[in-house]
Amino acid sequence: MAFVKSEKTPDRPAPLSERSVTGWMRKNLFNSWFNSILTVGTLLLIYFIVKGIWDWGFADATFMAENRRECFDNSLTGACWAGVIDWLDNIFYGRYPRDQIWRIHYGGLMLVLWMAPLWMERVKGKVLIAAGVVVFYPFLSGYLFAGGDKGVFMQLMVTGAVVALIANTANMITGLLKQESLKGFLLRVSGQTIAPDKTQRNILLAITGCAFAAAFIWQMNWRVDAVPWTKWGGLFLTMVISGIGIASSLPGGIILALGRRSKLTVIRVLCVSFIEVFRSVPLITVLFMATTMFPLFMDEGFVLNKLTQVIIAVVLFNACYMAETVRAGLQAIPKGQYEGAHTIGLGYWRMMGLVIMPQALKHMIPNIVGSFIGLLKDTTLVSIIGLFDILGMLRSISKDVPWLGLHKEPLIFGAMLFFILCFLMSKYSRYLEVKLSAGNRH
Amino acid sequence: MTGTRPQGQLASAASSEVIIEIDKMNKWYGAFHVLKDIDLIVRKGERIVVCGPSGSGKSTLIRCINALEEHQEGDIVVDGIKMGKNLKNLDHIRTEVGMVFQNFNLFPHMTILENLTLGPIWVRKMSRADAVETAMTYLERVKIPEQAGKYPGQLSGGQQQRVAIARSLCMNPKIILFDEPTSALDPEMIKEVLDVMVELADTGMTMIVVTHEMGFAKTIADQVIFMDQGDIVEQNEPAGFFENPQHDRTKLFLSQIL
Numbered sequence A: 001m002a003f004v005k006s007e008k009t010p011d012r013p014a015p016l017s018e019r020s021v022t023g024w025m026r027k028n029l030f031n032s033w034f035n036s037i038l039t040v041g042t043l044l045l046i047y048f049i050v051k052g053i054w055d056w057g058f059a060d061a062t063f064m065a066e067n068r069r070e071c072f073d074n075s076l077t078g079a080c081w082a083g084v085i086d087w088l089d090n091i092f093y094g095r096y097p098r099d100q101i102w103r104i105h106y107g108g109l110m111l112v113l114w115m116a117p118l119w120m121e122r123v124k125g126k127v128l129i130a131a132g133v134v135v136f137y138p139f140l141s142g143y144l145f146a147g148g149d150k151g152v153f154m155q156l157m158v159t160g161a162v163v164a165l166i167a168n169t170a171n172m173i174t175g176l177l178k179q180e181s182l183k184g185f186l187l188r189v190s191g192q193t194i195a196p197d198k199t200q201r202n203i204l205l206a207i208t209g210c211a212f213a214a215a216f217i218w219q220m221n222w223r224v225d226a227v228p229w230t231k232w233g234g235l236f237l238t239m240v241i242s243g244i245g246i247a248s249s250l251p252g253g254i255i256l257a258l259g260r261r262s263k264l265t266v267i268r269v270l271c272v273s274f275i276e277v278f279r280s281v282p283l284i285t286v287l288f289m290a291t292t293m294f295p296l297f298m299d300e301g302f303v304l305n306k307l308t309q310v311i312i313a314v315v316l317f318n319a320c321y322m323a324e325t326v327r328a329g330l331q332a333i334p335k336g337q338y339e340g341a342h343t344i345g346l347g348y349w350r351m352m353g354l355v356i357m358p359q360a361l362k363h364m365i366p367n368i369v370g371s372f373i374g375l376l377k378d379t380t381l382v383s384i385i386g387l388f389d390i391l392g393m394l395r396s397i398s399k400d401v402p403w404l405g406l407h408k409e410p411l412i413f414g415a416m417l418f419f420i421l422c423f424l425m426s427k428y429s430r431y432l433e434v435k436l437s438a439g440n441r442h
Numbered sequence B: 001m002t003g004t005r006p007q008g009q010l011a012s013a014a015s016s017e018v019i020i021e022i023d024k025m026n027k028w029y030g031a032f033h034v035l036k037d038i039d040l041i042v043r044k045g046e047r048i049v050v051c052g053p054s055g056s057g058k059s060t061l062i063r064c065i066n067a068l069e070e071h072q073e074g075d076i077v078v079d080g081i082k083m084g085k086n087l088k089n090l091d092h093i094r095t096e097v098g099m100v101f102q103n104f105n106l107f108p109h110m111t112i113l114e115n116l117t118l119g120p121i122w123v124r125k126m127s128r129a130d131a132v133e134t135a136m137t138y139l140e141r142v143k144i145p146e147q148a149g150k151y152p153g154q155l156s157g158g159q160q161q162r163v164a165i166a167r168s169l170c171m172n173p174k175i176i177l178f179d180e181p182t183s184a185l186d187p188e189m190i191k192e193v194l195d196v197m198v199e200l201a202d203t204g205m206t207m208i209v210v211t212h213e214m215g216f217a218k219t220i221a222d223q224v225i226f227m228d229q230g231d232i233v234e235q236n237e238p239a240g241f242f243e244n245p246q247h248d249r250t251k252l253f254l255s256q257i258l
């Protein structure tokens, strides 16, 4: 018997349990006796925990006091945040001279200014911008933070950084206003858009040369007082170490991972050994080795300060971990992509840079950000070898005479700080993942 | 070479200039002898169809021609350049030889237009504007100019394969190799791709096509090659090949496939 439906079935509203809050609760929280008891029990537990935290951390807490005694006088059961507040500058900047702290702020602002175009839809050439940050920013901020006299190399790098920062900012402005690159803008203004490539290149080179010369002359007179690294500390120091670690571990990891896949046996063996050695040793060991053993192997007179040694150790250690992340990402790229790139004649580096890496990096974002988070947290280990990073600072509060024995509050404060930083990073990575994969679902 | 062609067949564009010359070429995968004493001469403008059972070495043969695979013995000369260890030569050969794969191998992180302009800009050193213009010309030729801004993942299989053909054409190659370009496609999309390929053949492009589309082979081929177990078993003009196969293995294969 044939059946033919003659009318369209009308839509009906979904059942109550799918639409209303009470319906949802009845279905998910109170659908059986056992589940109801569980729900009520959990709610009670949450209530007591939250109330405990609230009472200790806010209601009974002391925010203003001269010393720990006063905190106790005020309340015996509440937190003594006054100690943390009193030490806030130390926690953030270590023993950096107070009248020089603006340098840290400027350094931070400069980084924001430099990286801002990366988030702007209208500004193109993101890879170049990122490369500029990684290559030049460390020198500019490095001098700003450390100060003192500049060697020739430092003079050149600072000049390069200044030119790069100005060009980057100008490029951002032309991008935002006219949606064109700085290069396009310069050529248009000088009326050379249709000139042959060679002429265009010469004009751009000339402009860059002038900018470089001007910046060089300017920086000769720019001098800030030296602040020895021993005065660096707190969150600032943590950010310096982990920032350098983060910025260099990805490029380092990519190089090591490519080396590991190299057809040249020597390079492959070197990379594999390097990666495996660093990965099988705990970071703290690497740090101890860097600060105690490393100088033994070096020539007399070649003295690196402890901070530099620590940074080198952190960079190498994390590059090796990153190399494995990158390798995993590369393995996810099908062979056909390499072959597709070959058949249009791309050589190895272009194939990697234009076709393979962009796809692999996309796969790797969660793992990369995971490593970054790990790195940020792991840098606190440097407090063990005597650097006063944020953890070192937090722990010194309890040794400061007015706040003797104040352990809990500083560490909880530090934990909250780290939580916020790491949580933001992981949220951002989720967002990136979604955004980047939106365009090309298979 | 022309002789009595069935109706609808394209006139041969083959000249006498030799563009690919393979001489006693042998290839092994480990101990497994994949290609055995292959001899093949392809003239400019010639269209060659390669068929044969699965595993007979068809893909391997054409992958050797654009150096995606290394051969161990014998010579392959493409466009006057002998293939060897010299990487510069390899890159040159790869630029002159386009290839279209069974699974397209488009770059999923780039738009169609970016896929097409990548090679011209980075390898051919074209200006961006010129590259875009060329790309749009070829997208029109394969009849999907309106897809230029989309990503490969948003296109149907047939459209993707046409993009892949356009991507090869943008490099202005002297030869295009096709490795079963329609086997991953749904039946209704096969025709649109074959149509594009017939038009391409019409322009005098030198083509080597691995395919089991025998109707297509009859229409465009100057020569049909039958391979089995690493040997070229039979090579003939399509008329002779299909109507009067000589070798028993060819007969068996044709009886199974037609």
Ligand SMILES: Nc1ncnc2c1ncn2[C@@H]1O[C@H](COP(=O)(O)OP(=O)(O)OP(=O)(O)O)[C@@H](O)[C@H]1O
Pocket: B029, B032, B034, B052, B053, B054, B055, B056, B057, B058, B059, B060, B061
């Ligand atoms: N990378 C490899 N390593 C080892 N053996 C391989 C490799 N690639 C192919 N082979 C083998 O070589 C033989 C020829 O493979 P090829 O892909 O050239 O066959 P084909 O004729 O294209 O078959 P199909 O019609 O299935 O595509 C097969 O037996 C295959 O198993």
Ligand SMILES: [Mg+2]
Pocket: B058, B059, B060, B179, B180
């Ligand atoms: Mg095959």
